[in-house]
Amino acid sequence: MNTGIVSVEIVPRFINAERIKVLREGQDAERGDLIVYVMYASHRVSHNYALEYAIHEANLHRRPVIVVFPLIEKKPFPNLRRFSFMLENLIKMRRALAERGVRMFVCKNYGFLSLLGEASLVVVDRPYLSHQRRFIDTIVENAESKVVMVEGDVVVPIEAASQRPEHFARTIRPKILGKLKRFLEELPAIPPKVPSLSIDLPSWDADTVEEYVKGLEIDHTVRPVGYFVGGEDEASRRLDTFVNERLDLYARNRSDPGAEVCSELSPYLRWGMTSPVQILRVVLMKRSLEDVNVQSFINELVVWRELARNAAVYNPYFGTYDGLPGWARGTLEAHSSDRREHTYTIQELERGETHDEYWNAAQRELLTTGKIHNYMRMYWCKKIIEWTEHPQMAFECAVYLNDKYGLDGVDPNSYLGISWCFGAFDKPFFESKVYGKVRRMTQEALRRRPGIKRYLHKYSN
Ligand SMILES: Cc1cc2nc3c(=O)[nH]c(=O)nc-3n(C[C@H](O)[C@H](O)[C@H](O)COP(=O)(O)OP(=O)(O)OC[C@H]3O[C@@H](n4cnc5c(N)ncnc54)[C@H](O)[C@@H]3O)c2cc1C
Incomplete structure (x- = not known):
């Protein structure tokens, strides 16, 4: 299996060696004036392994470190809700880094690639989803120096x-x-020996979320939620x-x-x-x-x-219907012509307009807070299987709703949770209508759960 890893790095003692992998060997250790950390997965200044590794290396080689923050407009579901949450944090991080004497370089998309040529070392953190791994591959392809990945999430x-x-x-x-x-x-938080704040970079340094989003090509129809602040x-x-x-x-x-x-x-x-x-x-x-x-x-x-x-x-197909185990797809498809008592369009589901008040409450929680309670999330996803014509359509619908509205969406957890509802990471159960051998969840069982009335009251229209 190709993991893209070239070798394992000799590391500072405060970071476990198994967190650190070399993705590209550098030819000339003396080239380049900067250590560049491309912050992609770990949006934080404290307890950030990749950042501390970059500062440690910068101190060792007496170079300044800069943190690159790319705003990728083509991410799955680049919408106002998800971007606002990320930008609220970005603005605070820029200040926190400045207090540590570290310059941040914010740019759109791949606007940072030319900077890689000035680096003596490029550090990246580790994302896991396939589109995110392609982003890291692009960095490796464009780098001229050594590239090291630090896994801290x-x-x-x-x-x-x-x-x-x-x-x-x-x-x-x-x-x-x-x-x-x-x-x-x-x-530990390591103080940088060579500050980078005075390095002149064409960074996009807005002070408010509004200023940033005005300049971004994202979907403005999915409104931010006040429940979670970045x-x-x-x-x-x-x-x-x-x-x-x-x-x-x-x-x-x-x-x-x-x-x-x-x-x-x-x-x-x-x-x-x-x-x-x-x-x-x-x-x-x-x-x-x-x-x-x-x-x-x-x-x-x-x-x-x-x-x-x-x-x-x-699993190269993780996050798609094809990534489900064969037995689960087989049993769901064998039951795909079972009569469905209710079917809904994706728009009806999106608006939370079904006959089931519990499901509507869960969808309302998602729309208004940006996440769903763990137990309700299982019920929510299982019911989509029951109310759509084909399990593949149901899978895609669940991913669409979860990732579009969830502040925690587009995460490996999203696809593990959804795949679990379709039988993955679970065992076959007794055969039933529509679900086949995939575990089902019923409204009767849900009604018996303690606290369900309270939940319903909280998220009813
Ligand atoms: C259909 C479906 C979709 C889901 N979509 C997402 C999603 O988009 N993003 C997401 O982070 N989780 C998702 N989950 C998993 C789980 O529901 C949430 O992680 C959990 O509800 C988050 O709430 P919490 O932070 O209060 O969790 P806590 O119970 O406080 O747990 C702490 C952390 O552990 C992790 N965690 C908790 N439960 C799970 C789990 N079952 N699987 C994997 N990690 C878990 C999360 O990172 C969570 O923040 C999904 C589950 C299902 C069934």
């Missing part, structure tokens, strides 16, 4: 956890948990609330749609505004690894989240 780096596709949480779990402690290293500070605030007020109820109540016990960190994790290692370190400052709530949280934050990244790396 998982606890256990993907290849260190497993070198093959894992089809179930139960198979990857022991591999991840066995290495967990090794990868909870503390990451920023590392916001992520820390939510983490504090989670650890101090919610964690002790997590194991028992995380699947109760009416209980507010989850961290609601998914949008921040999605954009790299917080680090899973740091989240876990903060949790472990308060509670032990043996605590049942901590174990349940690790199961989501680390096991399931990193299973999604394993699938993104090892």
Whole structure:
């Protein structure tokens, strides 16, 4: 399998060696005046492995480091909601980097490529989805120096956890948990020896989100939501609330749609505004690894989240209908001509106009907050299978709605969650109408869930 990795780097002691891979060897270590970090996956200034690695290298070679931030207009679902969240954070990050003496270079799309020629070292962080990996490939193709990738958005780096596709949480779990402690290293914030603030660069430095979005070709019809505000500070605030007020109820109540016990960190994790290692370190400052709530949280934050990244790396069709296991596609297709009691167009679903008040509430949560509660998300996606004419159409519809409106959408978790609803990472169940052997979820079961009335009340029109 071609991972694009050339070799493993000799690394500073504060970063575990398995986080660092050389994507391109450099010919001449003395060429170039800058160390360039292209920030793509880890949108944060604190606890950012790639940034600290870049500063460490810059200090070693007495060079300044600059952080490049490309605003990619062609991302899947480049809309006002998703961009506003990202830009709120970007504006804060530019200030935070300046306080550390580091210059940020903001540009549209690939406007930074010419800068790569001035670099003695290019550092990138690690995204997992295929279109994101192509972006990193473009950097490697255009670089003239060494390119190093630093993997800081998982606890256990993907290849260190497993070198093959894992089809179930139960198979990857022991591999991840066995290495967990090794990868909870503390990451110091290193002061740069050569400041880069005075370097003159044609950076696009707007002070407000409005100024930025005026100049971007994005879909302005999907409005921002006030429920989540972009920023590392916001992520820390939510983490504090989670650890101090919610964690002790997590194991028992995380699947109760009416209980507010989850961290609601998914949008921040999605954009790299917080680090899973740091989240876990903060949790472990308060509670032990043996605590049942901590174990349940690790199961989501680390096991399931990193299973999604394993699938993104090892399954070339991940995120598409063709990426589902053969048995799941087979059974769903064998039942594709089963009579559907209700069918809806994508527009009716988008507006939350179905006969099912629970489903409409979940869709309303997505439209108004930018995410859906974990348990409701499963119900929401399963019902789309029931209400569309073909499972492939249902899969594409779920991806479309999830990614267009979810602030945490376009993430490996998005496609793991949706694929799970279509049978992946799960086992075959008793045969039923429409779903075949894929596990189904019924409204009757949902009605029995504690807190469902509260949820309904919260998200009814
Ligand atoms: C159909 C469907 C679509 C989904 N789409 C997304 C999505 O677009 N983005 C997204 O981040 N998650 C998605 N999930 C997974 C899960 O629902 C969310 O991660 C979770 O609800 C986020 O809420 P939280 O941050 O309060 O989670 P918490 O319970 O506080 O968990 C902490 C973190 O662990 C990770 N996590 C939690 N549950 C899961 C899970 N089941 N699988 C993988 N990682 C998990 C998330 O990063 C989450 O922020 C989807 C699930 C389903 C069934």
